[in-house]
Amino acid sequence: MTDTSKEKTTEQKIEDAAVELFSNKGFHETSMRDLAAEAGVAIGTIYHHYEDKNQIMLKMIRRALEEREKTIQELNESNLPVKWQLEKVLRMHLERVQKNETRGKLVLNQLRQPNKAFQQEFNRLYDELANYLTNLFQRGIETGEVTSCNPRVAAYALLGAVETVTLKAVAGKLELTEEFLDNGPRQLTNLLWHGIESSN
Template sequence: MPDSPTKPRREQIHDVASRLFSERGYHATSMRELAGELGMQGGSLYAHINGKEDLLVQIVNRASQQFDEALFPLRGQNLPADDKLREAMHRHIMVVADNMDSATVFFHEWKHLSPEAYARVTGWRDTIDRFYRELVSEGIQSGVFRPDLDVKMTSLLILSTVNWTYTWFRPEGTLTPRDIADGFAEMILSGLRAR
């Protein structure tokens, strides 16, 4: 059954689909199972969505929007590069931690999208990669980070660190998203900072 009957039906569908796609995988989840979890008849789902792939696209789009809204406002903030990178990592991990099911779908199930939707996701991924490359370049230019850093490799390391949090983070665990972000950031920054 849906978590909150007070949510609009479309949001309930997204929440339950995110959970099922996360737990079972996109292909292993049928529309009948989704309808059953929602206490609906199978055909009733189509009054709210166009189909299973449409639902996957909506979940992926919503997740990408959450990352954009969390990260991109940092571009205009006047912070030292190391503080900005630490805050970016915290915000990135918070989006994952607050949306574990949809983050899992976003990072793991997007490969099942049709070519057009797949291209949009890879386009978004390139935008986020550019964002982290900008942060690293800014740190190099300001003298906070080492001048010999490979910007591409450094941004890939940071992205790999924050993106894969969905595979092991547990909200009921002893570490908060801030603890994780601070720990990761300190380890990474110790290798980036200019001596």
């Protein structure tokens, strides 16, 4: 029984099953039975680790967002130029999704759900991202780096653009070549930064 680091813990098995099923079938379409079967544990076991079904989702969301939160706080405290921060944020986002496609899909799927019990906390965490970007743009406007605009609108526009591109990529609607995944963040930054107008 010496743990050889090969065997997953029960907790890990449940978490993996949840990410897999919630992101591919959806929260409601996944029953506790499905979850237990996918994880290879008994239903009762899941209830030893989570209070109820909502808490499972909540934990997945928290874990995914908290990682992002941390990076954002660091960036927020740096005084890097706006464009630079923007590229870093995009790069972080794409890397996260690349590293764990399924969890990324899970979070992105949740973004538009109304009114669920765990939606409140989810929105709280999500708003931090929006606030960070809003402030970033606000400061950019003040320093002249960014064109005059409603910074919150710009923030949501940016988030929406990135989310959608990512989701479609993960869903297989976009061929994300190696090259795109490497240069993508810079290209996307440029696109957003300079707009789609030809400079000719």
